[in-house]
Amino acid sequence: MNIIITGASRGIGRGVASIFSENTDNKIIIISRNKAKLEELQRVCFEKNQDSTVIPIPFDLEAIYEKGKELIERIAAHMDHIDILINNAGFIKNVPFEQTTKEDARKIVIVNFLAPAHLIKLLLPLMGTPRSSHVVNISSMGGFQGSAKYSGISYYSASKAAIANLTECLAVELSEKLISFNCLALGAVQTEMLEEAFPGYIAPLSTHHMAEFVVDFAIKGNKYFNGKIIPVSTSTP
Template sequence: MNNSKVWYVTGASQGLGLTLVKKLLESGYRVAATSRNAQTLKQAVGLIDAERFLPLVVDLSNQDCINESIQQTIATFGRIDVLVNNAGYGMIGIVEETAEQDIRKIFDVNVLAAVNVVKAILPFMRKQRSGYIINIGSVAGFVGAPGWSVYSATKAALAAFSEVLALDVKEFGIRVTVAEPSGFRTRFLTANSLANIETGIEGYTAVKSTRERYLANNGKQSGDPDKASAILIALAESEQPPLHLYLGQDAYRRAAEKIANMAAELEAWKQTSISADFG
């Protein structure tokens, strides 16, 4: 294990990001971690080691702020080997009741912020001719549940971005993985991490029952953040990490079922698909 690597982790003051940062520091890695509040991040991490830990206050909606944090990381540690785009939040509700400003906000955080961090880091990774980018997506970006349409759209966008990014940067020795977990015991379903759009519209029974089930499951999710963090660290040491990695049994099951259904549908409509060509 090469624990001299430098990691840059966004959204590190809680949830999977915080668990990952703690495990990285325990393992001897050097870590730059972003949060909106440095003091909260320091208290959450509980390990203040200026030689290996760089807490950064970063507004991920501000490209200049992102650029400055990258420059500060390079000035402190000399390089960045692994980027983890972890910052994000969920949104559950009915799309016709979701305000446009709320839709734009979640795309800004879940998609555009990740793209902008990648933009800022790529010049340094290209110069190194090495690097590893982990974008934290969700199984919901591939197999959504009722009520999660807008959130699923953000994670589907992040997955598509990751797929093509991997093709773009392969020649520079840079690898990309989109990690797509199911439910993990983080603070994802708490008020600070979830936009819960209430509804007074009659019907939408699938959305309402799903929302109740998900919120009732807070703190009971089957996913273990410690195990997920260990897997992410192992990925960074792998010579050929996967492009997609579904994390959790539920994520694997849902993805496998959809792939099988898509394959069957593709074949069932094959003649219609190919009939659209000239000739």
């Protein structure tokens, strides 16, 4: 399968890429800003499976409107069809709503909502008919309607609600194209993001366990779901 994972330099995205790379049939493009970390992940995957195909493409998703076409050209040089796109890259900042700067708000909304939305748009020619594609958008329980809400991450939660809603919309608007769109609203996972935003908080799930779930869902979930926002959390919203 041809797979693209954004935000693969660390955390859940790194775990997802690593698991996919165990299968020699997979070709995986990994995207994030940190070239050195992407290349290190490529090396680690190669050490585990010398027939793995992991292609690092360093890219700042904040520049998607200005440089998106260059990104697509680099992707198209390796793949003529995308089977799975996982929009996983995310940015959080724990700061009271009244103190949120214009720059923080802009960055949160671009990385978590506008960039994945525009990436989907740019990649449409490489997805769907005649073969199916599955787009998995990674959201958060904070953006899930009716879930517990937390002070300090209002912009983050709202941006995650936006990508979740877009998932439902695109499943309808692009229903003719053999592309399934689903959204996973994750509960807390023990990653650097969680540690940075909520120091000392102990999550019920490890990065590896969540990555295993995301991989399984990305492969099989489109047989059962389309246009769905699925809470992935052991606590009741």
